[in-house]
Amino acid sequence: MAKLHIGLTLLVLSAILAGSTIISAAIYSQVLVQEAIGWNTSHGIYGTAFREIGKFPLAVSILLAILGIFLVITAVRNNYKNSNQNKVQDKNVL
Numbered sequence: 001m002a003k004l005h006i007g008l009t010l011l012v013l014s015a016i017l018a019g020s021t022i023i024s025a026a027i028y029s030q031v032l033v034q035e036a037i038g039w040n041t042s043h044g045i046y047g048t049a050f051r052e053i054g055k056f057p058l059a060v061s062i063l064l065a066i067l068g069i070f071l072v073i074t075a076v077r078n079n080y081k082n083s084n085q086n087k088v089q090d091k092n093v094l
Helices: 002-034 044-053 056-093
Strands: none
Touching: 002 044, 002 056
């Protein structure tokens, strides 16, 4: 049960981190336009803002999501195996 809670917490943290990274890139793209700082034409305004903010937070978010999904799947599998074993033991008792 602890794996399930940890996995779900990691998924929520991943969503918060990814969302805040995307929102901050959107806000910074407005700063690039308003203050005429300039941007790379091949990436566009948002792509330049995203590159300057950095891809590290998004990479961490992806890793947290993968780890969270793995923990949730293992917790569900273990719960399913334990419930099947309990059903077999209940049949043997009768």
